[in-house]
Amino acid sequence: MRLDQLYYIVEVAQFKSISMAAERNYMSQPAISSSISKLELELGVTLFKRTNKGMVPTEIGKSVIEKAAGIIDKVEEIKNITRNNAMKLTGDISIAVEPSFCNTIMVNILTTFKYKHPKINLMVKVGESNDILHDLLSGRADISINLKTEQYVKSSDIIIKKLFKDNLMVIAGKNSTIGDKETISIEEALNQPVALYNTGYETKCGISQTLHKYGNLKVAYRFDNLNVIEKVVGNGTCISFVPKMMINYYKGSDSINTILINNASLEIEVIMVINKRHRISNIEKDLINTIKSLCQRCEFSD
Template sequence: MRLEQLYYLVEIYRSKTISLAAERAHISQPALSASISKLEDELGVLLLKRTNQGVYPTEIGETIIEKAKDIIESVEEIKQIAKINNMELKGNISMAVEPGVNLTIMPEVLTNFKYNHPKVDIFIKVGESNNILRDIQSGKADFGIILKSEELLQAKDINLRDLFVDELVLITGKNNSIANKETLTLEEALAQPVVLYNTEYVTNCGISSLLKKYGDINVLFRVDNLEMLEKILLHRDCVSFIPNFMAEEYAKFNELVVIPISDVSLDITIDIIWSSRHHLSMVEKELIKGIKSTCCDVN
């Protein structure tokens, strides 16, 4: 077994066709096919099945491809370790971030990263989790930080790593009739008019997909920025659900009140995701390392 065979196998998986994989690997189609056939003979298993719609892994092939991806990633990391001390990081990063993470975690991450790597330019798009997932799938963003949702769990060709686990709490204006409550049951919370953060003309978002498991949501508004959400909370008897790690940020404003849910733990997981068709660059991995380090302080 040779390392290049694993590279070819993963490239076929990503490309779905022998011709495109050969083009991307800078090798002829017959040579690529022969290399994979030799690997199959050596392992004694069929790795790929060829159909009119393209080339797809067998069940055992999918397992081996996942291991091959891990090996390739380790090899690339070894190469990067050898270079990083003698190399000034440069490049561009496009990332999409859930608003709570952008508000509380990213300022420290970006400040530290830019200080250490001043020649790396970072573009951040802030959006709702399911919107971010679609940006990753379409290639608009290199990677994203989102709330784990049903849509993410069902998505194909997505790599994800858990950053930390948290829970949802309630937030409302201090003049709301429930503002003096120390806690609320989930039934009491869902009875309130709810303002949801949404960045698309769709009705399903990460938080609502979690809440709908417990009953209907009385949605008052869907807004696409946090400033508008805050203003609505101050002027209407309504509530919003936010991750607990954001609560301290909102507690700074005397006009807003954070109320825990007493009877149900609305657990959420914040994940970092990227497409399996996107190979993380050295600069992206360095930024992700900084994000993970900062998120350790959240937990």
């Protein structure tokens, strides 16, 4: 029995998938399958059964995997004891982030965390909140920061941690018909053509779910790139809705003006989400604490 075999069975159990365990360990699927088969042969038991829901542990497999996870935790504790300081910590963390958060608060989070742990490789993917959920559940992201949507409320496979609440505002081109205004009504805003941030073709993104409570959207464009949205808005072609956390991001822009809604509270909630099947490592715990700490300091916290 080898330690890597224990890692593999825990990973397969977490994601119910040999292919995902292989991807996360930079190995081929046959290599993972062979390793598990050899362990089953050595132990004389079957650890997994294939179902239409993926690789599911057998009853004896559940007990073995639980013990394996405990052994891995102890090994991680031993590694931490032998490290002289956090500067020597290495590893990868995959995090998926909603674009408005990525362009604002996430910058400080990355700077703070990388200063403490320069050898940790942070892989950040930017996406729309509902698409991020797919990455999280499939194991392609370890942690996500995004807007709370109906899809997150319905999912039973995740842990949701509230970070803060914010409100939506409008961004418009300075040369547009509303570009010189400081405030507008929600009715006037919804009467404008809108550009939505979508990494898929779904209309019900996190922002549009909030806006649909007040009326129908005149969706003119859907882009998966925030920079493209800014260019289209700056040209006066349409408006877009973004969280107020971005007000400083647009301050000083030559082409875009920020406009507040004066007769409706377009409240959104920013959350941190973790897959229940994902085992949180010590270094990920430190990242989570860094995220919580910096979000508590921001002016949008409540």
